Amino acid sequence: MMKSLLFSAHPTPPLLPAPRLRRLLRLRASSTSASASAPPRAGRRPPRPVPSRRPSPSSLYARPSLLDMERERAARRADVDAFLASLGVDPGELAGLELPVTVDVMRERAEFLASLGLTREDLADYPLALGCSVRKNMVPVLDYLGKLGVRRDALPDLLRRYPQVLHASVVVDLAPVVKYLQGMDVRSVDVPRVLERYPELLGFKLEGTMSTSIAYLVGIGVGRRQIGSVITRFPEVLGMRVGKIIKPFVEFLEGIGLQKLSVARIIEKKPYVLGFGLEDKVKSNIEALMEFGVRKEALASIVMQYPDILGLELRDKLVAQQSLFESIILVSRDDFGRVIERMPQAINLGRTAVLKHVNFLTACGFMLSQVSKMVVACPQLLALNMDIMRMNFEYFKNEMERDLEELAEFPAFFTYGLESTVRPRHEMVSRKGFTCSLAWLLNCSDARFVERMKYDTIGVEEMEAEESSYMNAFAEEVESEEEEYSDYDDSDDEFVR
Secondary structure, X not given: OHHHHHHHHOOOOOOOOOHHHHXXXXXHHXXXXXXXXXXXXXXXXXXXXXXXXXXXXOOOOOOOOHXXXXXXXXXXXXXXXXXXXXXXXXXXXXXXXXXXXOHXXXXXXXXXXXXXXXXXXXXXXXXXXHHOOHXXXXXXXXXXXXXXXXXXXXXXXXXXXXXXXXXXXXXXXXXXXXXXXXXXXXXXXXXHHXXXXXXXXXXXXXXXXXXXXXXXXXXXXXXXXXXXXXXXXOHHHHHOOHHHHHHHHHHHXXXXXXXXXXXXXXXXXXXXXXXXXXXXXXXXXXXXXXXXXXXXXXXHHHHHHOHHHHHOOHHHHHHHHHHHHHHHOOOOHHHHHHHHHHOHHHHHOOHHHHHHHHHHHHHOOOOHHHHHHHHHHOHHHHHOOHHHHHXXXXXXXXXXXXXXXXXXXXXXXXXXXXXXXXXXXXXXXXHHOOOOOHHHHHOOOHHHHHHHOOXXXXXXXXXXXXXXXXXXXXHHHHHHOHHHHOOOOOOHHHHOO
């Protein structure tokens, strides 16, 4: 025990090198110090400095510094900006956009856009078009539109109105819109026409305004099968907000006496009426009608007969027509209101057409005062085909052997077809030996007339009632055939049917 403690308190010293090894170490140390202190030998070249490991510029592994790269990039961007300025494009509008590094690529884009029909002014209005790659952006979009059937000559206007389409993705942005239109019963052949007329549609989201506007139209009574036709003729409806545009328009028409279902029928036939500004056009036109003698209760009938009246420059037309009717036909201000109520398209009649028909009636033997009353009772006289009027009058004078005053009392006689209505009914009444008024003879349906022919006599009360109500029935007939006079314009020939 004691022995172990003694050894642990005094550890074994380290072993020293052998005598031979120590001698070699001393010799080496002395030779090293002598060579370090000795002068260099004569004729011996000093050692060359160690070259740096920086590679030469021609090395494949050379890398320019960040500063050099930034300078080169700035120089190229300056060249591109100068090219843009030469096109009339403000380079500052593209400051945050990654543009091609060379002028050649930018020139290719500008030339490609020019080949599509875009001018320098168009590029200045929307310089972001120059940020689109020809091969990655423009060609796929234009190829897709071409396959849909968009016409080449329609592309310039389409791109001017919605140049953002050049940035669009065919799969993500364009194809879903086309599929939506087809789902709304827009025919495939009509899709390109819809896009040409309203290219902004390509930027709409399916769950946004498009869906809500269509849902509202269906809700007020527009037929589901008519939606495709409505969109085809007026695609702008897909971009109209219900709360700001469509609903206030519908509610205003309801306020002047139209039923909601009647408004729906107007939209089905003439959907573009939704584009008439409610505040700028519609309300002011309704006010103008009332100022010129139209009664409030007749406003609904006027709109149903001629919806386009809501979007015309109406006040000026009313002033001109009132002066025309007063000077040529001696129609008073109040009577002018009755004329508009019965045929609102009369605001489009030209002076030549009016004179032609008035001269014909006076040549038939009517006095101007009678012509005035006839026109107020049946304004359609001023828009009928002259040949038809002439044939009807010749038959009335030569075959029917009636007094001219009867024709003055029932001017709507000229509106009935000679071979389809007037001649066969007159012959049937003559065979029966009946004596009746023109209103009783003509102002009824074919079925009603056949039923009348079963009578042995004609009741006086029935004939008087027929005469007193014929104009109301005639007004309803005109309203049901609103398309007949709905396409008038300011040219005289359009009014001679």
